[in-house]
């Protein structure tokens with residue numbers, strides 16, 4: 001479990017995180033979303049004890065990172081995959097981290113296999129693709145077999161194979177009961193990977209919600225050769241429930257009635273209907289609506 005409480009972090013006069021509170025629970029993948037500069041990386045860095053907050057706190061398993069005795073065994077993180085030194089090999093790099101954290105060599109071999117780098121374990125990292133570096137960064141995060149994992153943009157620059165691998169890995173880690181916090185700007189991928197979402201803008205909380213509640217049914221598409229007649233018949237009922245109907249292609253977009261109600265009404269008026277499809281809002285649509293007022297890229301300043 002990660003608990004972020006009333007967290008505020010400033011860089012000079014820029015407020016990167018502004019009174020942010022949310023919890024990340026075990027057993028599910030929590031997506032961490034927000035426009036560029038929203039404060040996601042800063043929040044993750046505070047959780048990992050890399051940045052000190054101005055006020056508030058971030059706890060992992062009830063403790064601040066600095067107070068955790070064997071941090072790698074409790075929290076694993078992928079922040080910047082490009083940061084690995086090129087001259088080393090995956091085996092050398094991970095063995096070095098393992099040694100300094102009293103983690104056995106068996107575990108090094110096991111994570112190398114888990115991330116699919118066994119074939120290049122003794123090759124120099126210099127020639128590695130971005131995808132291989134991401135895998136290596138993930139191996140380091142997994143090394144201590146931690147119950148809490150943070151991944152900042154792990155799918156950046158990966159090919160479809162790599163993206164799918166990350167998705168399955170994240171879901172697998174959550175299914176094992178771990179706490180997984182994942183940031184990404186790829187909405188379609190997030191929609192497939194996360195169970196829960198924390199969305200921030202300008203350092204503040206915009207939403208903390210289950211994915212299914214955020215992307216519920218948006219409208220029902222109804223195809224009919226007599227769309228105008230159907231719209232007229234529907235409008236009386238829709239005005240009673242505050243719904244709407246609008247023409248769309250060869251049919252109508254209806255909000256406020258479910259498919260059964262629409263089908264029954266059409267039957268009562270003997271209007272032929274050739275398709276009734278409930279449509280969910282995509283995460284991208286909902287996200288853009290939620291963040292439309294917080295996407296200016298200007299730095300925020302505190303008045304002194």
Ligand SMILES: Nc1ncnc2c1ncn2[C@@H]1O[C@H](COP(=O)(O)OP(=O)(O)OP(=O)(O)O)[C@@H](O)[C@H]1O
Nearest residue numbers: 011014016034035036037038039040041042043299
């Ligand atoms: N070391 C720093 N020094 C000064 N300002 C910083 C520093 N780190 C972050 N900021 C500022 O804090 C704000 C939040 O940045 P942060 O990187 O946390 O956002 P983010 O949500 O991770 O953005 P992105 O999606 O672009 O990675 C931005 O205005 C950024 O310019």
